[in-house]
Amino acid sequence: MTDGNGRKIEYLRVSVTDKCNFRCRYCMPKEGIRHLQHQDVLSFEEIRRLAEIMKDMGVRKIRLTGGEPLVRKGVVSLVSMLPGAVYMTTNGCMLPEYAGALKEAGLCGVNISLDTLDRNTFCKLTGRDELDLVLRGINAAREAGLPVKLNCVPIKGINEGEIEALCDFAARMQLDIRFIELMPIGCMHDLTGIPSDEIIKKLGTDSLEPIEDADTLAGPAQYFKMRGFATRIGFISPMSHRFCNVCNRIRLTADGYLKTCLQYATGADLRALLRGGADDKAIWDAIESAVRNKPSAHTFGSCDGSDIRRMVQIGG
Numbered sequence: 126m127t128d129g130n131g132r133k134i135e136y137l138r139v140s141v142t143d144k145c146n147f148r149c150r151y152c153m154p155k156e157g158i159r160h161l162q163h164q165d166v167l168s169f170e171e172i173r174r175l176a177e178i179m180k181d182m183g184v185r186k187i188r189l190t191g192g193e194p195l196v197r198k199g200v201v202s203l204v205s206m207l208p209g210a211v212y213m214t215t216n217g218c219m220l221p222e223y224a225g226a227l228k229e230a231g232l233c234g235v236n237i238s239l240d241t242l243d244r245n246t247f248c249k250l251t252g253r254d255e256l257d258l259v260l261r262g263i264n265a266a267r268e269a270g271l272p273v274k275l276n277c278v279p280i281k282g283i284n285e286g287e288i289e290a291l292c293d294f295a296a297r298m299q300l301d302i303r304f305i306e307l308m309p310i311g312c313m314h315d316l317t318g319i320p321s322d323e324i325i326k327k328l329g330t331d332s333l334e335p336i337e338d339a340d341t342l343a344g345p346a347q348y349f350k351m352r353g354f355a356t357r358i359g360f361i362s363p364m365s366h367r368f369c370n371v372c373n374r375i376r377l378t379a380d381g382y383l384k385t386c387l388q389y390a391t392g393a394d395l396r397a398l399l400r401g402g403a404d405d406k407a408i409w410d411a412i413e414s415a416v417r418n419k420p421s422a423h424t425f426g427s428c429d430g431s432d433i434r435r436m437v438q439i440g441g
């Protein structure tokens with residue numbers, strides 16, 4: 126499946142819930158969100174049907190996200206229902222309980238959000254005193270044999286002094302870590318992100334060796350090897366180095382809306398089709414048409430036409 130700008134769409138992010146047990150300041154508005162009613166959320170069978178159609182259209186990788194995907198009851202069974210390679214992005218705190226079952230269900234890997242190693246900062250940022258649980262979750266995922274990557278959003282005055290410590294932690298744990306630039310999606314008006322170049326400078330270009338193999342060049346992250354370590358440090362820079370020209374992803378919200386760009390509301394209401402009795406051909410056509418109209422690029426900063434959904438409702 127190719128969009129109107131010739132980009133081949135191969136990657137689907139599926140938000141399985143808009144609920145979360147954390148309240149990260151950069152993701153969830155202070156006042157919270159109005160949650161979807163149970164009947165408005167796609168069932169696993171509906172997600173499976175859409176995923177099967179999209180697999181036939183060329184999607185080869187699915188990432189389950191949320192809210193927090195592991196708060197959705199039974200999500201482990203969804204992993205085994207879906208075609209292609211299935212991954213998950215999680216805050217990690219339920220991995221001590223679920224890592225083994227996720228591996229058995231066929232999950233290919235987890236990205237775990239870890240913005241700080243300091244208990245107080247963690248509490249302030251997430252609203253929960255659960256750093257220890259997240260660290261146990263990281264261990265549980267590794268012990269279960271799941272490939273793990275860490276995701277960190279650098280924020281001025283919050284975790285900017287911890288970048289080296291987070292890199293050391295990742296290196297000691299033999300895990301890749303990616304720094305994601307803070308995006309203005311709804312609720313981070315009092316927070317200021319740190320551009321990737323600033324972090325690269327801070328870490329020192331002498332200690333970083335660029336990696337430019339086919340695998341790393343294919344994704345949005347720019348990767349480096351920390352000299353002396355086997356693991357990689359990645360930078361995802363939607364703000365300072367837009368990578369929209371190679372964007373190969375689409376998103377499905379928990380209520381079945383196909384979002385073709387992280388910023389804009391452009392897309393298609395697939396739930397209405399599913400529940401209106403549409404056949405696979407009609408759903409295929411709706412997906413194809415939405416993808417054809419995928420915006421060519423985001424324009425974060427000028428908010429014209431931005432989606433009103435918050436990050437917790439989109440899934441990153």
Ligand code: SAM
Binds near residue numbers: 151236238437
């Ligand atoms: N709850 C899971 C988690 O925290 O990993 C999955 C959902 S979360 C919305 C997915 C990713 O989006 C996380 O890595 C999180 O750090 C990132 N994220 C959330 N809000 C963001 C923002 N405003 N800018 C950049 N990344 C953000």
Ligand code: SF4
Binds near residue numbers: 146191216436437
């Ligand atoms: Fe934090 Fe993820 Fe929950 Fe957002 S969805 S509040 S990033 S744990």
